[in-house]
Amino acid sequence: MKIEGTQEISADRERVYSALIDPAVLQRCIPGCEKLEATGENTYSARLRAGVGSIKGIFNGAVKLEDMQPPSRYRMIVDGKGQPGFLKGSGEIALDEKNGATLITFSGDVQVGGTIAGVGQRMIQGAAKMMATQFFTAIEAEAKARPDEPPPTHGFFRTALRWFSGFIRRSVAR
């Protein structure tokens, strides 16, 4: 199944790029990520608590980054397995400068199996979109944080609040 979308982040492209490939930042920003450790150059093992609707569980898997062209694009390959099923996929992430902000375009192909395919397939795209929004809102906060500050926290409500204030700001700017 195809997962794609765009997200505008009001932060400098280099900062956004380095946040997107920093395992510590990623662990903080990926919703439900309990662990993300480097296992080699640009490869990581991850532990993720995720689900769709009532189908929830822990996924263990590997993440690999390829074709890295800082600060404009890279490719991500994911392979994970857990009690609710498995997911495999790869996608392109492109970063473009836009009026001082960064426009992220992502497109990927994901294959799911097990219960999550039998029960949740129709809801996955919606759930993925929601997770992406949470993720990028968190990344935006990371990219805007000053280096001497402690890293921001990204609980669900904090992220929702950030997303909401960003939405108001963008609406007013229009």
Added chain:
Amino acid sequence: MAEKYVGQRVKRTEDPRLIQGLGHYVDDIKLADMLHVAFLRSMYAHARITSIDTSEALHAPGVVAVYTGQDVSSKIGQVPCGAALPDLKVPDHRVLATDKVYFVGHPIAAVVATDRYAARDAIDLIIVDYEELPAVIDVEGAASNSTVIHEHFGDNIAYKLTAGEGDIEAALASADHVVKQRLVHQRLAPIAMEPRGVLARYLPGEKELTLWSSTQIPHLMRTQVAIMLGIPENKLRVIAPEVGGGFGSKLNVYAEEALLGWIAMQLARPVKWIETRRENIQATIHGRGQVGYIEIGCKNDGTITGLRYNVFADMGAYHQLLTPAIPTLTGLMLSGCYKIPAIQMNTTAVFTNKMATDAYRGAGRPEATHVIERAMDMVAAKLKMDPVEVRRRNFPTPEEFPFKTATGLFYDSGNYVGALDKALEMADYSKLRKDQAAARKDGKIIGVGVSTYVEICAIGPSAATPAGGWESATVRVEPTGKVTVLTGASPHGQGQETSFAQIAADALGVDLNDIAVVHGDTAIVQYGIGTFGSRATAVGGTALVLALEELTKKATRFAAHLLEAEPESLQFEDGKFSTDGKSVSIQEVALAAHLARNIPADMDPGLSATRFFEPKNFTFPFGTHIVVSEIDRDTGDVKLTKYVAVDDCGKVINPMLVEGQIHGGIVQSIGQALYEELVYDDQGQLVTGTLMDYAVPKAAMIPWLELDRTETPSPVNPLGVKGVGEAGTIGATPAIVNSIVDALSPFGITHLDMPLRPELLWKIVNNAG
């Protein structure tokens, strides 16, 4: 015999307990010290299992045992396939996967725990490493797929079969027109209201194993499970308690049934497994699953010259009990109710990485009827004839019965024109056509569909069935005069507790409430075959009639002895034997026979009789269904605005039960025609795995059904009954599809494959490709 009950709308004696929630299904039976089983099932369609780690699950709270394929493969025999065909490939079918998994839902491990939640939770702690393999999903491509599911077979072909008679090449060459069409019979899930369930208890001292299972075939299961477990058949008792629907899905012997028995023997504690709905959709047999190509030849006057059907039949990954036999039933019924001189069916049955297909209500005959009834409409469209007229031209007359088909059958009796004319009259067909023409001018999208079907029932002569085609019945008049009927058939919703009591009450002149019909327990009931193939009344009911005759003969002799008269001089009426002003009731006779103080010297005490019946032929019920459908231009939604069905199932014991069967069958047909489809994606993931995605029709989707009957008795059995369990699912589907294709004919549509969802119809109507 005076018919006081037979033919009457007697209310089902089963219903008071069922509608009050007082019935006992497998899950209602609770035994002391009972443990619960849950299954880990494959999330891959096709993969090698590289390792299984159960250590964490074993230490989870409440877990008593965990079993994998390695633990049980050498202990439990193969899941049986009862079908025999030339050069049939039968894969190894173990109760749990060992080295490979073959479909999503394939059982890998069983967890036994003190409650079902603990068992379910521990499933998540089993770690399985898989090496994923490419999945074979496409039915037409499976034969040539480079991925071979069962590697030692060399390819994915389960069998190839050519059937039929007549020179098909010459028949098609002699036709004025040959109409060709590809046609899909989508996979369906039977969705019995009660999923499968098994409770097993082993008594180590007595060495007795008892299985309570939601099954249609308790005796056949006893034989097969005894073989699988290597235990004496006389130490295994199978009980089918209340069974909440089967539709063929419980005409089977499943891995779980043998496995639960084995676990109970290992642990010497009762173990229960109740299937979840997700498991039910994944791992209980599926129905249909054929992709075929029709070629039908016709003359300009509408006469059919020949029919060829080349079909790919989807077996799934394994054979269940009758998997390979289902397409052969399609081949038998391709002639429909028409005189077709030459018929040929070429079957390529293939393995795919999906759950096995098997008998689902109709079992191969809905496919045949859909083929021939769609084909007749396509011929009518080609010749610009009325579809009713094309059918009429090809019917055999009632005088031509028994009617021989080019598929090798002899139809027992029939009056196809009679049922058709009655249905046309009820529907006011010529007015429907006028109304349709007028409505079309108003921009409405309305269609009229007709199907004239015939099907094969009362299965059947033993020579034509895998495990005996007979049925048995015992009748006992107890010392108190109450009557016990034991039937080897295993009704599970059809209502034979009522209809068999009607037959016995009339034969013995006793009150209906004095009769108990007992079934479904191998320790109580003599061996029987089971309820499937619309056979329970035609075969089991006939065995009952024979037993009642024999019992009446015995009772007459006892009565003559008591009355000091000759048996020939006795009248038997309303439960009383009488002669010369003296009389004795059958209840008094039964008591005297049991007390045995005054009985003929050459007779055994007691009053009972057991008889068996094996039909010499199948029976062939038939009928006409007429449907009017209207398609909403804005939403593509279909409304069935009129539904008329005239069915002929021979003589009728209880019209209300017959109507109930027709209602249910039509509803399941509406499901197939409009809503239901099991969808596997390219990787073999079942994406319609719940009732959110697999659309079973709801009450609001069902039109008012106008039913009537014609009655052409079958000469095959003395009751004259034919069977009605599957007629609805066989006759209705093509009538519905024909009506929608007819509605869309102004859009250039000549055929559509099911299910006819709003999305598909909307695109046609709104020209969106």
